[in-house]
Amino acid sequence: MSLDLRYPALSDLKAACKRRVPWFVWEYLDSATGTESVKPRNRAALDAVLFQPAVLRGAITPDLQTQFLGQDYAMPVGIAPIGMSGLIWPGAEAALAQMAQTTRLPYCLSTVATRLPEEIGPIAGDMGWFQLYPPKDPKIRADILTRARNAGFRTLVLTVDLPGPSRRERQLRAQLAIPPKLTPSMLWQIAQCPSWALGTLRHGQPRLRLMEAYLKLDGNAPSTAHPGYLLRAAPDWDYVQAVRALWDGPLVIKGVIEPQDALRLRDTGADAIWVSNHGGRQFDGAPAALHALPRIRAAIGPDMPLIFDGGVESGLDVLRALALGADFTMLGRGWHYALGALGPQGAQHLAQILRDDLASNMIQMGLTQPKKAHLQLWTHGPAPEI
Template sequence: MRKTAHSIGDLRSAARRRLPRMVFDFLEGGALDELTLRRNRQQLDDQMLRQRVLFDATHADTRTSVLGTSVDLPLVVSPMGLLTVCHPEADVAIARAAAQAGSVFMHSPWSGCSLDEVVAVAPGRVWAQIAFWGDPRETARHVDRARSLGVDTLVIAGDVGVSSKRDRDLRHGTGMPPKPPLADVIDTALHPGWVLRWLTGRPMTWGNYAIDGRRIRMREMERWMEVNENPSASWEDVARLRREWQGKVVIKGVMSREDARLAVDHGVDGVFVSNHGGRQFDGQRATIEALPLIVDEVDGRAAVIMDGGIRRGADIVSALALGADVAAAGRPFAFGLSAGGQSGAARAFEVLRDELVTAMGFVGAATVDDLVPSVLDRTDVADPVRANA
């Protein structure tokens, strides 16, 4: 892994080779026409940085802190459900890699691993995502579990009230249980390494929920979701959680000024700018476009986290220059996991950290606090001379 993967793109290619097409498409794909998925990248590609010369780049310090947690680099892991399909070590592998890298792992409520398992391997480095389920007792149990495990930060899944449509998954018959067409059955058979891991590894289910005290079976998952999907989740749920939870609260999926204001008014500690990596609502803007408006609205009253399309160290520089406290990423770590388990996820951290250090050297930043708007080259505005002055 170390020798062959020089970029997140290399990890993606390795994942592409190792995974059956239907699994890779589940991981990589986005909603509908994938406009937002592509836009996240396009807008990051359009961010230009300003090169400085003769800057002493001997000691780039990438350490910072977010919501009271010290991190060795300004990059944390976004929550991802059902990573068991990529590799049986799933969240446990990524959580270990995150802890080793001095980062934070966000555990998804849709994860195949329980919160207990990831806290055990990455103590003090796990934030728990929660969903406001149709049966509020499920949410309450999850929150209680987080509390008893000493988890300090809850991340509310804000953008899941409406379920998305992903054409790639529909074509492959991806669901619980999957109903793949013959072409996918053949393609899967051509990936014997994956098939062996699938048959002998962690069973495909959710780690956090049970029926009658046993893990939910794959054929029961869809039914469980139907009962628990909750289109009526609202800010009242946030207000209730805020009253009951003494630790930190983050809302994920904030893409507008209005919601950023509501979040701050409800006393949240962190606003997570995210369009779910283009997987939920297609046709909306990129997160890097929404970020400056939200930073302006929040005005220092909460931490700001941004994900969506981060694939290079320079992307982290752009996100921080536009006001994020830290960046976050999903697929880069899932590609790493699929390519090589924990060492693949660890490689994703190494690659992004090395690229971040290089980018910091070129823009003349000795510390993360030096990543301010002036590191960006504003060629996009009407008067670039003034904007860069």
Template sequence: MNGVVNIEDLRKLAKKRLPKIAYDFIEGGTDDEVGLVTNEQAFRKARIVPRYLVDVSVRDQSTTLFGRTYSSPIGIAPTGLAGLFRRGADLMLAEAAREANVPFIMSGSSTGSIEDLGRIAPDHGWYQLYSAKDQSVSEDMIKRTADAGLKTLVFTVDVPEGSNRERNTRNGFGRPLRLSWKGKFEALRHPGWMLEWMRHGTPMFDNWLKYAPGKSADAVADFVGQQNRAPMTWKHVERYRQLWKGNFVLKGIMHPDDALRAWSLGVDGIMVSNHGGRQLDIAPSPLEVLPAIRDAVGDKMTVMFDGGIRRGMDAVVALCLGAKYCFVGRPTLYGVTAGGVTGAATALQIFRREIDLTMAQIGATKIADLGPHFMMWKDEEELRRNRR
């Protein structure tokens, strides 16, 4: 990690380690990949107006979420297939989150198990649920999450169907991963990854192993592909809410009316997210819809944010516009790919430092100080409204 200054440095190191077929899976979006640009450009358009003559010599970015106080308002979002980029990456991310005292959401397509997460990071680990065609599988995963001692379940609702990820199609990416001769030749330029893949092969979807008819990595991957193409409705939300007694979060909410309906069904929190620009290419950025969602639900439920954050100042913008907490996916995936636990920890440290500096620059001493009053106003009416 010597010489790493920002998240972009970690991205370059991750790209250097990975063959194109694996790197493009991390970096790619869907269709024309407009959504990727939309997510990041939304932050470039935002403007924070600093307030000076404030004593910012002591700053505190600790944030309380679902009754637990974390050291920073940035956690690790679920990122599937992390073990393909570095063997054991899911649990490395969990370890880094635990040491940084921030939450980590294990992906429903992880290559680590719920039980291992409960052993390594019981106070920081959350689990992401994808609804399976066989509802007994989903219901058993909910039970396993509770038995592992985890306190928060995240039901991801924004994958009604697989999307058109053209980079993956061109590269011949599939589950299980099989490299063509061309792919193997290109992978030889990335010997660290290639040796690991040759030694261990395709990583296992550990959480699905007990349900699959076959026990090889290929058989389990085929089973996951079949089960993940399941219809999802509000009835699933109601059922999972009944089964899960801990904090229940819906990830992928993008409309104020859906946020209100989630609240009416007893959901504790929502994550405003468009799946990192990987599902609907012409969707708005989460940042564009965040203020309307926050206005709709107020303090009735916890509003969290995921999508396009690459700098600590991006997180500050999202917090000013109404998010209670922020999550990042690709940045910590770059980190763990490049340097294991140390790389993931470095990504979190970068965000922490940048958030701290941004708070000092704008005149905020604690996260609770942040709000729309720091944002550039469109007209005098908005200026007056933000003052209140």
């Protein structure tokens, strides 16, 4: 049976992932913080964006090719950074970097990945982006940026929406430590997931290798107090300027939902703004990221590049974000649901799902290019009552 018949949508991959990874891994991947109200808020905001279908337009041939920050991509979709990616699926960083290079999508490696930038940069090649959680020590900051640049990463993403750790209660209940401290319960969970277990044996225990080069721990730190958190600063505007001075390539600032912040970041030298509420993993009281997007676009004008993430699950969601002002979209959890479901093949399959869904919906809307989605926008008001 073909993958399209067994897993026609991301929701099918998500369900398979939940069955194939240990429960403590699932809780890390799928959880947010607090009551997790941001996740359904993101979903409701996307569902409220409606388009006018087009008729009598003749044959439509969608062109998904997208240029962003001086690079050509196969479609306006990329792979957002997720920390401890290799915990979710063994070898995740290398698998996603390879898929990104093959399919011509950007792959953003997290500072708190389980593999080093020197390992992943050559695999991602010209599709590689590097995400920086801001270290407190200027020497560590400079060293990490030098290593990322030497490893071949051309675009830097500075995440600014983590002034401190969040509770992430589901992770605490799952007793997840970094690196994982195996309990009898965890061993039982692992025994029920043989593919994950065997893969982990091949790739080794998931560790935050880059951060451990700067700080040694005893292995008992909870997932909300791992080396990345202990080394991390609460960045301010001077910090952004310092990073700008150190990085000579494109600089993206991630985690922005306030228009005035976007304006000031543009004037500080950012090359792109990444509109995001961190998937609800940091602040349960945040608005839907999509609600912030048109406000930021209106404030900064038409020329400043904008990236969006916040619950994107389909090609139609990509078009919704583009219609409200984004130039590019990112998924984080989605690629890892796909890896958990099918391994590296799952990531390739998700790329095909998104590509096909983009093209299918563009034909329904009479569009030849994704960036023209705003031309068919019907409404982006409150989600209708059901």
